[in-house]
Amino acid sequence: MNTSIFKALLLCGVIAISSSCGRDDVEAPAIPPSDGSKLTLEGGEGAGDAANAVYVDFSADKQNSVVRSSWTLGFYGGNEFRVAVNGFANAGAAATTSTDINAVNSTNFDINTLTVSQNALSAESFKLFDDTLGRITHTAIAEISATAASNRVYVVNPATGAQVSKENLWKIRVQREGSTGYKLEYAKLDDANVQTITINKNADFNFTFFSFTQGVVNVEPKKSDWDISWGKHAYFTAFGPGNYVPYTFGDLVFLNHLAGTQAAxxxxxxxxxxxYEQFNESHLGSIQLSNNRNTIGSTWRATTGSNAGIFPEKYYIIKDSANNIYKLKFVAMGLGSDGGTRGYPEIEYKLIKRG
Incomplete structure (x- = not known):
């Protein structure tokens, strides 16, 4: 073989091998966060009772819509062993005195315990729902104990309201499955056919979600992939000075506080x-960010009265879990003179500082 050709082929081989070896060692370039955009959230039909909850990721210009009633229980992926009930569907849970799921039925459990009507609201009703501040240590279902005998049976109403039917109620008992999961026993309140499922923790998500009829279901994106949620949700209101009671609000906006998202x-x-147009990085020193899930809450709009619609004088500063900082304003919600369509709120956001 011609020496020149041989050397050329050898060199090509060395280059190819070097390129192949090096390719696995080179990290993919980081995708920069979005500079900002406008979105119309896909809340779905129902206006103030819109069918969907919507999760928004500013850095990816992305929204995920999911039917609010598609799940009932959320199994926490963090260090604590906690089970949430679906506040988007107004689900509630009441403890029994029993640790034997087969012993609980409608003859020995007062189903009216789970009745919540506007005419009978009281602060006592809060115990049926997860904490309105979103604190993981204040769920309606007590922390799942490592001592199995301490974990009581709960009766769950997937959609708590003014009337309750025993046919719609479920009984559950949850125990720890080692250090990485949960064991759920569940059945209809008067059903002797108790089912069991193991649900493993997934640290990439705030919760693993479960439907009594569909099993494990996809709801929230990964905890690193959303910043705010929008939708109808169990909340609170004041019935007189200092008399706070649970109440269901439409158009609520919550922070992804469990993943560290903050806002002002x-x-x-x-x-x-x-x-909003003038606000930039130089103004950040004049605001105080908070990890309170309800920093936005219902403060961005009014649903009744002469000022119904968005509050144009308000906007929000959001710091996501990757430390990107955005400014956010609500453009329309479909009430008053703000335009838009109820159930499809319009938002605008702009990157102020990259994380």
């Missing part, structure tokens, strides 16, 4: 004159 509300007025 900005109101343009006498003491703060910087508008």
């Amino acid at each position: 509300q900005v109101t343009v007025g006498a003491t703060f004159t910087t508008t």
